[in-house]
Amino acid sequence: MSAWLRHKCPAPVDVDRLLADSRFVYGDGRPVLADDDYRPHTFVWFHRDLREEVEVPGELTILHRDERLVVVDKPPFLSTIPRGQHVRQSVVVRLRDELGLPELSPMHRLDRVTSGVLMMATQRRWRGAYQGLFEHRRVHKTYLALAPWRDDLSLPVTVRNHIHKTRGVLRAEVVPDAPVNAETIVEVESRLGDLAVYRLTPLTGRTHQLRLHLNGLGIPMVGDPLYPEVHEVSVDDFTRPLQLLASTLEFVDPVDGSERRFVSARRLPIS
Numbered sequence: 001m002s003a004w005l006r007h008k009c010p011a012p013v014d015v016d017r018l019l020a021d022s023r024f025v026y027g028d029g030r031p032v033l034a035d036d037d038y039r040p041h042t043f044v045w046f047h048r049d050l051r052e053e054v055e056v057p058g059e060l061t062i063l064h065r066d067e068r069l070v071v072v073d074k075p076p077f078l079s080t081i082p083r084g085q086h087v088r089q090s091v092v093v094r095l096r097d098e099l100g101l102p103e104l105s106p107m108h109r110l111d112r113v114t115s116g117v118l119m120m121a122t123q124r125r126w127r128g129a130y131q132g133l134f135e136h137r138r139v140h141k142t143y144l145a146l147a148p149w150r151d152d153l154s155l156p157v158t159v160r161n162h163i164h165k166t167r168g169v170l171r172a173e174v175v176p177d178a179p180v181n182a183e184t185i186v187e188v189e190s191r192l193g194d195l196a197v198y199r200l201t202p203l204t205g206r207t208h209q210l211r212l213h214l215n216g217l218g219i220p221m222v223g224d225p226l227y228p229e230v231h232e233v234s235v236d237d238f239t240r241p242l243q244l245l246a247s248t249l250e251f252v253d254p255v256d257g258s259e260r261r262f263v264s265a266r267r268l269p270i271s
Contacts, residue, residue, distance in 0.1 A: 001036040005044070018046055053089045054236040060094060063117065063262050068126045068255060070095065070104060071262045074118045076241035076270055080109045091118060108134050111208075113225070116143070116246030116264040129254040134205070140250040143200040143210055146243035146268045147219040149191060156187040158203075159216065165207040171226050172208040174216065182206040184213045195222065197268050199247075210244065222269070241270045 005015045005024065018024055022031035024046045032044055058075025065071075072091060074080070079090040088094070096104045103123045107130045110118050121127045133139050162178035183203040190197045198219070200210050208227075214220060215227040222243040225231045233240075245268060250261045 001032055001038055002034040004038050005032075013046075023047065056089045057238055060091065061265065063265075065099075068122055069130070070099065070101070070120045070122060071249070072118050072120070073264050073266060074110055074115055074246075076113055076115045077238050079112045080106050080118060092120070095120070107131055108139075108205075110246055111242075113223075113242040114244045114246060115241070115266055115270050117249045117262050118246070119249060119262070126255070133251050133254060137203070138251055140248075141202060141246065142248040143202070144189060144245045144247045144268055145198045145200055145210065145214060146192070146195055146222045147198055147214050148222075149194055149196040150217075150219055153217060153219065155198075156185060157217070159184045159186060159213040161213075161216070163206040163209055163212060170230060172206070172212055174212060182209045182213070184210060186213065186217065211242075243269055245270065 002015060002019060005019070009015055016034075019032065019034045024032035024044055026032060027043045027045070056075065056078045058078070059073075060075060060078065061073040063071045063073050072095070074091060081092050082088075082090045092104060092106060096102055101122050104120050105124075105127060107119045107121055107127070110116065119130070121130055160180045160183045162175040162180060163172050163182040164175050164178075165172035181204060185201040185203065187199045187201075188196055189199045196219075198214065200214075202209055211221055211224055211227050215224075220228050223240045224242055224244075225233045225240075245264055245266055248261065248263050250259075252258070253260050
């Protein structure tokens with residue numbers, strides 16, 4: 001079994017030490033022994049060592065809480081869910097503990113570097129109804145972004161193209177001549193000298209869609225570490241936040257039929 005675990009586990013995992021400490025276990029809780037025979041179709045579980053995480057600055061504000069929903073105003077650099085090097089420093093882990101809601105789960109996601117309105121279901125029994133809203137595009141979302149001003153850009157405009165994101169690759173890409181799968185309405189909210197605040201209304205929800213669409217218009221978002229060029233930034237560097245804000249979230253509640261509207265209290269530029 002030890003040879004198979006070394007083959008399957010990523011390089012940072014010290015398989016021999018975890019085996020010696022009985023930290024590999026079978027589904028029934030029995031420890032995996034180094035000389036156990038390999039058994040196909042058998043689940044083996046372990047908890048990897050977590051790095052010391054630097055606390056993400058900024059307040060995680062609760063905008064709304066009721067029996068079914070928790071809606072927060074997320075600061076930049078805080079992950080929505082545990083992922084990669086961010087486990088404790090994620091919205092879900094923080095709030096499950098702080099609010100005593102072990103089944104709390106997000107109904108959609110915001111990139112770690114994006115700020116603003118994020119909605120979560122309090123219990124498993126509510127997930128299906130609210131996830132259905134997003135799956136069937138019944139949620140109206142508005143974003144605000146700070147980006148360069150261009151006198152020659154005619155707005156409003158609806159950007160339509162095909163976006164593809166390969167798992168494990170940092171950046172998504174626009175695929176020319178492929179069927180449209182990404183649409184965003186781009187409007188001007190206000191002018192700030194050489195910059196402007198743009199109001200973005202996504203009609204679809206592709207990875208990095210808003211960032212790619214503004215970049216394609218020649219107005220990349222301020223603070224974007226990926227577009228138009230990749231900038232190497234430490235995961236613990238919080239000095240230059242992406243100027244993208246999930247500003248509003250609106251929908252008709254599938255449970256009681258009420259009109260729901262949640263608005264971020266944050267303003268651009270985000271600091």
